[in-house]
Amino acid sequence: MSDVQTRIAALRDLIRGHDYLYYVKDKPEISDAEYDRLFKELTELEQTHPELMRPDSPTQRVGAPPLEALVKVRHEKPMLSLDSILNADEVLAFDQRMKRELGVQSVDYTAEPKFDGLSVELVYQNGAFIQGSTRGDGTIGEDITTNLRTIRSLPLQLVAGSGYPARLVVRGEVYMRLNDFQALNRRMTERGEEAFANPRNAAAGSLRQLDSSITASRPLVVTCYEVTSRSEGAASTHWQEFEDLSAWGIPVPLSRLRCSTIEEVITYHHETAEMRDSLPYEIDGVVVKVDRRQWQEKLGFKSRSPRWAIAYKFSPRKETTVIEDIAVSVGRTGTLTPLALLKPVEVGGVTISRATLHNADEVARKDVRVGDTVKIERAGDVIPAVSERVSVPGEQRAAPFQMPADCPICHSAVAREGAYYYCTGQMVCGAQIKGAIEHFASKAALNINGLGRKTVAQLVDHHLVRTVADLYRLTKDDLLGLEGFADRSAALLLQGITASKDVTLDRFLMGLGIRQVGQHIAKVLARTFGTLGSIMTADKERFQRVPEIGPEISSSLASYFSEPQNRRVIDELLKTGFRIESDTPSVGQNAPLAGVTFVFTGGLGKLTREDAARLVESKGAKVSSSVSKKTSYVVAGTDAGSKLEQARKLGITVLSEQEFSDLVQGEG
Incomplete structure (x- = not known):
């Protein structure tokens, strides 16, 4: 038995080492056949001696039995976003601001690629990976520990003797290499499945699976870029954090750079942008951080982002194609958005067949019409947009585009608010009903697991749900009549709907889908008024006395709560047994x-x-x-x-x- 234990331990260390060389360093030292031989030997030994099995063994990356739902996890520290900038002048202004606020003549920075993937938090205890979660809303994410264990570049055990802290919390990005993404899409297409739109969607969809064996079959990679918490031995600089992470066996960006001036940062950005198309993965910019941790502490944070870091984005990729038609979509709040239906064109490895035109004023400003040749860009490398018209000699142009007078979905009258047009048929418009229910069930609002777009569409199309209050009258028999539902899935969705009745006031307000009321304003309202009743009885003048709420938001709030049908839906929700956790208002x-x-x-x-x-x-x-x-x-x-x-x-x-x-x- 002693010899078996020794051999198993040696095989595990050997395979971990080769995983690190292959998946992190991209420098394999043995053939695939030799690797498979070692892996097979370890698997057979563990099957023969199951009492010697350990959760951090390389053989445990194949997945586990499916979960019923993803559990919520509160992050130890908020996972914030970054402010984005696009040009060198803004970078220089950022540098001047850092010097001014710190009272110094020069600032050292770290510059690193900004991976286009899914942010995750990883927790290690005594060197062992014990928990991983998605970013979620920045405060609460979803536990995806089992799925993350299947990623071969993620160490389940940190390097022995490397001096890692007893407890370590790391932030990273999970993504998919471009060649792996194309191969996955090809396999899915051949099986008759719907392919992913881009590598980021593929990574996100793979990580949030309830069945981790599906995740294990997907070629995911993780790279880490920040220590958010460590129990001892805090590094004095961000650069030293990278060195520590690498020493512990955690993958970090290889092409990072330590810069003593902001001009070096700009040069790094330019050089990285030039080699962007030759990289094996998607990046959409570089991240610039003040290097010294003490200065980061001094600079502090804004509500959603650190003051000491920025995302220095690349210019969007552009390609040329033809507008075959201009359609108008109706959004969740009734906003009408013109969309260009395009002759398909590939932009950055993704085939684009439609692009947003934003609003009627933008269409007029750019003067784009059906039949025009236009340049397409992926703004932020995600959302396709028409950037400009390309003049073609001798072309015969169509008539200028006009927004419709009636809603294309329900034929209600269309009204205008500033630059935007919207449908007035809020309670009868099918597009708004579906969007409103999807928004109501979203993570930022009521967070109802299992109530996705497809299910919402079925509920509305089968006339089971006409308002959000109808969700709480659904029965198992209602759901069993829908495609994709069986006893277990129906019971789980009903449990999720029932659980959503316990909700904080700001999330409930967010779920109502009031025009111009997002997460931040919902929290401001909850803190200021304390109860739903106080908000519903306030008038426009009272709303406008609240800091951060201006005339437009005040009008939107007053209009929403003065609409009898909206108040009726809220009353119906409360009658189903909602328990709204009120905030105590400041007086x-x-x-x-x-x-x-x-x-x-x-x-x-x-x-x-x-x-x-x-x-x-x-x-x-x-x-x-x-x-x-x-x-x-x-x-x-x-x-x-x-x-x-x-x-x-x-x-x-x-x-x-x-x-x-x-x-x-x-x-x-």
Whole structure:
């Protein structure tokens, strides 16, 4: 048995090493046949001695029994987005802003490729991969641990003796190489299945499978680019983080560069853009980060993005084709969008047959018509758009495009709001009903698992659902009459619908699909008014007194809640047993923490930073990302950074987590 254990351990280490060389370094040292021989030997030994099986064995990347649903996971720290810029002047302005805010003459940066894939969070405990999740809404993602285990470039065990921390949280990007993507699409097409639109969609669709054996069959790759948390040994620079990750066996971008000036960043961007088409994977720009971690702490964050990093995007790819027709689509909120139906053209490896024309003013400005030759770009390398018309000598042009007077779906009257046209038949328009239900069930809103576009279309087309309130009257028999539903799938969807009745006020507001009300404004409304009833009884003038809400949003809110049919649907929803978690509103200067400003630094044990911020904001306080003389308290958790030192220098009161808890509970 001792010899068997030794051989199994040796085979595992050997195969892990060859996986790293092949999938991460792209430098295989043995033939496929030799690799298969080693893998087969390990598999047979583990089957003969199942008591020696370990979850981090290379043989465990083949998948596991299907899950009933993906479980939600709260991230240890928010997974934020990046502000995007497109030209060198904006990069230079970013550099000047960094120098000004830091009070220095020069700033070192790291520049790295921006992979076009799906963001994930990876958690390692004592060197073993224990959990992975999608980005989700930035705060809560989906547990895809089992699926991530199937990716061969992701180490299930960090390199022994490399000095990795006891606990490590890493952010990365899962994507698909271009040749693997084309091969996958070819196989799917040959099997009569619908092919993926692009590598990013293929990666996202593969990772969110309930059956991990499907994920295991897909050629996914992961590259990591940020340490979001580590229990000890924090690096002083982002560049050192890359070096640490690489030493631990975690794949990182190979073509990254450390830059001592912003001009080096611009040169790196130019050189990377030139070799973009020769790369084996899709990138849509480069990411630029202030290198020194202490400076990152000082610069802090905005609501959705760090102040110390930007995405320096590439110019969109463009190709030429002909507009065969201009159609008008009706969106979730009734907005009419003109679409160019194109003679198919390949742009960046993806065949494009239609492209957005945005709105009627854009069509007039670009003067594009049916039969015109136009340039097509993939804005952000995802959304196809018509960029400009190409003049052709001697062409006979069609008449200028006009928006329809009636909705192409329900024939209700079309009205105009600024640059946009919209259908007035909100409750009778099939396009709006389907879109409204999809939006209501989306992650950012009620988050109803299993209620996707195809199911929504069936529910509406079979006249089972006419408003979102009808979802909560569905029965198993209703669902069993739809394509793709059996007892188990019907029961799961009904469970998801029932579970959605417990919801926060901001998510409920988001789900209503009010024009111009997104996640941020929904949270502002929830914090300000506290209850749904208070919001529904407010008028336009009351809405407009709320910070961040201007005349257009105020009009949209007042119009929505004054519409009898909308109020009827909300009443019907509440009658089905909704339990809406209300926020306690701030009451101006009467709020218990009115006029107090908090800054949070380090990790909190009982609350996330977002939860702590939400708590004090509900009591009238403000939360800032940087320390100044106006700061009232700095709450210092574990691994507190430069903000703590700055607070001490300015003589600002520093609270422990317990002292903070006592204060907000009114005990301190």
